[in-house]
Amino acid sequence: MALWDELTGQADAIAIVEAAASHDESSAMTHSWLITGPPGSGRSNLAYAFAAALLGGDEATQRQVAARTHPDLGVLSTDRVIISIDEVRQLVAASQFSPSVGRFRVMVIEDADRMAERTSNVLLKALEEPPPRTVWILCAPSEADLIPTIRSRVRSVRLRVPDVDEVAALLVRRDGVDPDLAANAARQAQSHIGMAHRLATNAEARERRARTLETALGIHRVSDAVFAAATLLELAKADAEAITTERDAEERDSALRSLGVEPGGTVPANLRAQIKNLEDDQKRRATRSLRDGIDRILVDLLSLYRDILLVQLGVDSEPVNRDIIDRVREAAALAGPERTLATMDAIAVARRRIDSNVAPALALEAMLVSATRTTATRTPERG
Known part of the structure; x- marks a missing residue:
């Protein structure tokens, strides 16, 4: 497998880290790196490719890094809302060991923007005085997501949003996806590599997305909006469960095996705390x-209303939702662009509210009621 195969459209970024890993004299090799870029641009893919290059770069090393089993690789990756201070402390402690088989000891933190300031300060101390053969690689959407003192101690590598054609080509090359399906998935995912992969390889994910757009296009009254909010929340729950259920079961089975509990067996009282x-x-x-x-x-x-807005403005641009362009045109004829912009603003507000821990059901309902007021179907007045 080629070291940089998981990346697409990032030639400039690859050149920087490849030169650093190869000790090219023109590269300023540092011991603290920050990889930034929008969601789906491949931040973690570049981080692990860089880690593999630093650790040796051969196929055996690549496989160990991919499996997160290399003895000189430390990883902090979380699916939770925030990275805990204890997790960072454990990784900092592990970073103090000398490499056992490679040239470096490499510590990767995905989603470093999920650290609170107190937690960031624990990491800061490790970045200020790292062991001579330890390399830190942090990933975050932007430099602004980290505290200034950490930003001043890292070398930043910025990723760009790859083109739709580049993402489609990656899906065809890496995953063996049909070219037409790959192109459609890449366009609908708006070049988000992970989501494009999911849409291209999971029919249920494609169906949930189609239902999302159909639900929005069916909103004409406040009562429709209330019903649609509940529908969208159920779709989100189904999507989340599809991602987590299988993984949860595998983790539980693995934990039970490591504790010596047979499948279907009763967990001894002294081990229940670990399972809990x-x-x-x-x-x-x-x-x-x-x-x-x-x-x-x-x-x-947002992609739906973006397409509606472009039709309203008469902009000749490739629609994200090309497969339902007739429905988009019908919706565009029902209101002016100022109303569509107001709807897009309402969606942006809902995203901020949910990110600030507002109950999702309330945020979705408020958003869709607002959308109803701005994009409702015109109906004739009764005489």
């Missing part, structure tokens, strides 16, 4: 997964 901790972690991950599912729905709705 696992279940608590899974519940926290489910909360994050639901939030992510709702946000995916809101992003899909």
Whole structure:
């Protein structure tokens, strides 16, 4: 397998880290890196490819890094809303060991923007005085998501949003997806690599997305909006459960095996606390997964109203939702662009509210009621 195969459209970023890993004299090799870029741009993919290059770069090393089993690799990845201070402390402690088989010890933190300031300060101390052969690689959407003192101690590598054609080509090359399906998935995912992969390989995910857009297009009255909010929340829950259920079961089975409990057997009383901790972690991950599912729905709705707006403005641009362009045109004829912009603003407000822990059901309902007022079907007045 080629080291950089999981990336697409990031030649400039690859050149920077590849030069650093190869000790090219023109590269300023540092011991603290920050990889930034929009969701789906491949931040973690670049981080692990960089880690594999630092650790040796051969196929055996790549496989170990992919499995997160390399002895000189430390990883902090969370599906929860926030990274805990204890998790960072454990990783910082592990970073102090000398590498056992490679040139470096590499510590990767995905979603470093999920650290509170107190937690960030624990990491800061490790970045200020890292062991000579330890390399830190952080990932975050932007530099602004980290505290200034950490930003001043890392070298940043910025990723761009890949083109739809580049993402489609990756799906065809890496996953063997049919070219037409790959192109459609990449366009609907708006170049988000992970979501494009899911849409291209999961028929249920495609169906849930189609139902999301159909639900929004069917809103004409306040009562429709209330019903639609409940429908969208159920779709988000189904999407989140599809992602987490199988993984939760595998984790539980693995934990039981490691504790010596046979499948279907009773967990001894002295081991129940460990299983309870696992279940608590899974519940926290489910909360994050639901939030992510709702946000995916809101992003899909933004793409719908973006297409409607472009039709209203007469802009000749490739629609995201080309497969329902006739429905888009029908919706565009029902209101002016200022009303569509107001709807898009309402969606943006809902995203901020949910991110600030407002109950998703309330945020969705308020958003869709607002959308009703701005994009409702015109009906003749009764005489």
